[in-house]
Amino acid sequence: MSCRASPWSRPSLPAGPRFPTSARPRFPLGSRNLWRNPILKNSWTLGAGVSNMFALPSRLFSCMASSGSGDGGFARPTSTDEAVAPLPLYSWPDKQRPRVCILGGGFGGLYTALRLESLVWPSDKKPQVVLVDQSDRFVFKPMLYELLSGEVDVWEIAPYFTELLKNTSVQFVRDSVKLLRPSDHFRREPGEPCTGGVVHLESGTVIEYDWLVLALGAEAKIDVVPGSAEYALPFTTLDEALRVESKMKMLERKRFGKSTPAIEVAIVGLGYSGVELAATISERLKNTGTVKAINVQTTICPTAPQGNRDVAVKVLESRNIQLFLGYFVSCIKEASASDDSSSTVTDSEVDGDHNKLILDLQPAERGLKGQTLEADLVLWTVGSTSQIPRLQPPDAPNVIPLNGRGQVETEETLQVKGHPRTFAIGDSAALRDPSGKLLPATAQVAFQQADFAGWNLWAAINDRPLLPFRFQNLGEMMTLGRNDAAITASFIDGLTLEGPLGHAARKLVYCLRMPTDEHRVKVGISWFTKTAIDSLASVQNAVANSFPLPTPMGDDSTTNHSSPAAAAMDPDSEVVFDFPPYICQYKSGRVHRPGGAPTVPAGTDPATGVVSKDIRAGPASVRVYLPPGATGKIPVVVYFHGGGFVVGSPARPGTHNYLNDLVARSGAIGVSAYYRLAPEHKLPAAYDDAWAALRWAATLGDGAEPWLLDHADLSRVFLAGCSAGANIAHNTAVRASAPGALPDGVALRGLALVHPYFTGSEAVGGEAGFGPEIRGFMDRTWRFVVSETVGLGDPRVNPFVDDTARKASAGIPCERVLVCIAENDFLLKERGLWYHREIKANGYAGELEEIFESKGVGHAFHFDMLDSEQGVELQERLVAFIKK
Numbered sequence: 001m002s003c004r005a006s007p008w009s010r011p012s013l014p015a016g017p018r019f020p021t022s023a024r025p026r027f028p029l030g031s032r033n034l035w036r037n038p039i040l041k042n043s044w045t046l047g048a049g050v051s052n053m054f055a056l057p058s059r060l061f062s063c064m065a066s067s068g069s070g071d072g073g074f075a076r077p078t079s080t081d082e083a084v085a086p087l088p089l090y091s092w093p094d095k096q097r098p099r100v101c102i103l104g105g106g107f108g109g110l111y112t113a114l115r116l117e118s119l120v121w122p123s124d125k126k127p128q129v130v131l132v133d134q135s136d137r138f139v140f141k142p143m144l145y146e147l148l149s150g151e152v153d154v155w156e157i158a159p160y161f162t163e164l165l166k167n168t169s170v171q172f173v174r175d176s177v178k179l180l181r182p183s184d185h186f187r188r189e190p191g192e193p194c195t196g197g198v199v200h201l202e203s204g205t206v207i208e209y210d211w212l213v214l215a216l217g218a219e220a221k222i223d224v225v226p227g228s229a230e231y232a233l234p235f236t237t238l239d240e241a242l243r244v245e246s247k248m249k250m251l252e253r254k255r256f257g258k259s260t261p262a263i264e265v266a267i268v269g270l271g272y273s274g275v276e277l278a279a280t281i282s283e284r285l286k287n288t289g290t291v292k293a294i295n296v297q298t299t300i301c302p303t304a305p306q307g308n309r310d311v312a313v314k315v316l317e318s319r320n321i322q323l324f325l326g327y328f329v330s331c332i333k334e335a336s337a338s339d340d341s342s343s344t345v346t347d348s349e350v351d352g353d354h355n356k357l358i359l360d361l362q363p364a365e366r367g368l369k370g371q372t373l374e375a376d377l378v379l380w381t382v383g384s385t386s387q388i389p390r391l392q393p394p395d396a397p398n399v400i401p402l403n404g405r406g407q408v409e410t411e412e413t414l415q416v417k418g419h420p421r422t423f424a425i426g427d428s429a430a431l432r433d434p435s436g437k438l439l440p441a442t443a444q445v446a447f448q449q450a451d452f453a454g455w456n457l458w459a460a461i462n463d464r465p466l467l468p469f470r471f472q473n474l475g476e477m478m479t480l481g482r483n484d485a486a487i488t489a490s491f492i493d494g495l496t497l498e499g500p501l502g503h504a505a506r507k508l509v510y511c512l513r514m515p516t517d518e519h520r521v522k523v524g525i526s527w528f529t530k531t532a533i534d535s536l537a538s539v540q541n542a543v544a545n546s547f548p549l550p551t552p553m554g555d556d557s558t559t560n561h562s563s564p565a566a567a568a569m570d571p572d573s574e575v576v577f578d579f580p581p582y583i584c585q586y587k588s589g590r591v592h593r594p595g596g597a598p599t600v601p602a603g604t605d606p607a608t609g610v611v612s613k614d615i616r617a618g619p620a621s622v623r624v625y626l627p628p629g630a631t632g633k634i635p636v637v638v639y640f641h642g643g644g645f646v647v648g649s650p651a652r653p654g655t656h657n658y659l660n661d662l663v664a665r666s667g668a669i670g671v672s673a674y675y676r677l678a679p680e681h682k683l684p685a686a687y688d689d690a691w692a693a694l695r696w697a698a699t700l701g702d703g704a705e706p707w708l709l710d711h712a713d714l715s716r717v718f719l720a721g722c723s724a725g726a727n728i729a730h731n732t733a734v735r736a737s738a739p740g741a742l743p744d745g746v747a748l749r750g751l752a753l754v755h756p757y758f759t760g761s762e763a764v765g766g767e768a769g770f771g772p773e774i775r776g777f778m779d780r781t782w783r784f785v786v787s788e789t790v791g792l793g794d795p796r797v798n799p800f801v802d803d804t805a806r807k808a809s810a811g812i813p814c815e816r817v818l819v820c821i822a823e824n825d826f827l828l829k830e831r832g833l834w835y836h837r838e839i840k841a842n843g844y845a846g847e848l849e850e851i852f853e854s855k856g857v858g859h860a861f862h863f864d865m866l867d868s869e870q871g872v873e874l875q876e877r878l879v880a881f882i883k884k
């Protein structure tokens, strides 16, 4: 096709090599008539005099598979020529308007397309734009880590191009770029044809263009040391991230329910990517595994601003991460079956799904000794490589100028050196800043370059001067887990945002950076909703910070007072009530819950596949859990967390993990109740909320909760709780015995009380050894959490105190009762034994299961030791109770 005559499409071409006769596409894809005659267009073949650079052997046609959308399409050949088959030619919708081909739909390519779309064009000059990408999704790479932490859904960070471009005139072609044949470096005589060149796609399709944008990014360079390509996984694309996620899940499932062996993940490289992965994975593994992070340098993230590095070091040091600094990995291999050092190899070989890997570490620093590490999974974050060198035609290599890293050298205008119609941006391009420093391969650079590339295309097409690109460093951000991040803004010297604030700020910035208004809004709403639901828990938790449940009284902690700092902040710092380590109240009425643990949002639990959501349940709220692959009707466990009625929440990490585990093992639906906490909301507020949660479950969420509607077997409802939660479970069961309290057909199949919080004014069993201070403390704390009470004679905390209480307690409408105690639960063990004795003695008509004692552990140990032998035993006991 000849050059479009319009002057706007033809910038003055610099002097350069003359177009070689053999390759000169005088009418490279046929004559102008080709466009006018669809039959000709579709049956186009190469003439003998035309270079066969556009032809492929006909056998290759059988595997062509390109797709277009909208007006754009392909001219499919019909020739049956056996020797040289014609190539399908991408058919531009308009014969006159300039044709812009963008290769790669990442931060560079997609945002250039959107920028071109947003500019105001003279009506006859608006270019037709085709965007080619091998994938059907744009990937917001900086948030790939959040797929591992479960914070984002795939659609949020990897929307489909067709969705993003549906309201634009940009055509999307899913195909792989195979070969680049630019022709804009040839010097032409005036009037000679001047297309920008052609691109060959993997499917065989050829796209002829006037303007080209190269934005193919970079891919992980993995074939670096022996074994790295076979055994290590990269983490640079959506597919790679999903592969890592599925490998993690596989390891977690394999270990699920066992206390050993620990999952070992090795991360090679501690630049940004390695540090972010180490932080994310270590947070996910918690105490179920270890991250081994290896870096050739003796520092992490050497190019990061000091503030970010300091925050990252702090976070990494606080996690289960072993750092191997000053080492390089020289080889990765599979542990041999005979290698005794790898206990899991034999297991895994039986399973056939994974073997331990061995990493040989060589010292990169003097004084260090070589090491050998074991890992179940190796993630490789070192090095990347540009695609461009491979796309150069073998008969004319290096037509496109490349630097030593294979990136395309560009002018400041982002035009490829010597190629006025080709722009290159993003990771596959090389541009130096005025100080001579190569711009980093970051989304920030690609994003800003896209803006300039769009503008400069507009300028070139409209014969205006092109602008030199100037990178504006806005700062750097890194994620360090679900609630942690480090952000350094370049425009505020020395400021580093960290922790939850940094995390929220990073998410906000990324939300604003999402492509298209529509997607931005969708993601914004989605994240806001998730955050709002999470906040429901956080608000309560912010007030009622999560703490371990009571420690034995009488130890030194009972005399502990609130921190001097907290006291100093209070205008009236006299402590009127101290319930260490949970809470203290000042004379002013201010309540202080020192310290605190982060809440975890509901969502999919990567380890078990259990899904959860927070939802309003009448006047209360609940976190509901559904086991993976739930089919048919399954039991419902209504659960009440502990915390002395003053702290705790379903969103507390320990409680949330516990529920995920219980639900996965038992195959039941979990309904974990958010209840109001004392002293702001004294009892019976918590009892009322608990009752609302049970009523809600028993009415299938007022007939509107799909998980309950589909799966809840209301003839198998269980009440369960730990410590104060067990007290609540018992009192809820008592309330359920009132006639008509629960809808017809709802049966309370069981009541499970773990380390229940009951007390009384008379010592029972081994409590005889308690000093008077213990009884006084129990009395004070009970009075602190309840609005009106007679003290320790209150049947709500002393369920067998008198005949009425005994009758009510023994009359609970639960078919079975299970009581669990802990050997070292100094304060409450005797009350568990007592409850078990008394309920039987007072004529409980149901089935009282044998008491279950966990040996060598204390009160509510299982929230921190879920994977311990005793934790698993306790959980299995409860599961058996539910499944019976």
Ligand SMILES: Cc1cc2nc3c(=O)[nH]c(=O)nc-3n(C[C@H](O)[C@H](O)[C@H](O)COP(=O)(O)OP(=O)(O)OC[C@H]3O[C@@H](n4cnc5c(N)ncnc54)[C@H](O)[C@@H]3O)c2cc1C
Residues within 6 Å of the ligand: 103, 104, 105, 106, 107, 108, 109, 132, 133, 134, 135, 137, 138, 139, 141, 142, 143, 144, 145, 175, 176, 177, 178, 215, 216, 217, 218, 235, 236, 237, 273, 387, 425, 426, 427, 428, 441, 442, 443, 444, 445, 446, 477, 478
């Ligand atoms: C895990 C991770 C985290 C990151 N975090 C940050 C961060 O926090 N901040 C930051 O600034 N940068 C970050 N980066 C870097 C940033 O993502 C890249 O610099 C940026 O994506 C580069 O944009 P690009 O358009 O050049 O390439 P890409 O975004 O990689 O896009 C290239 C596109 O080209 C397509 N493509 C490649 N080859 C072909 C082919 N042969 N045919 C057709 N299509 C092809 C790909 O499918 C892809 O869609 C991160 C990168 C990764 C991998």
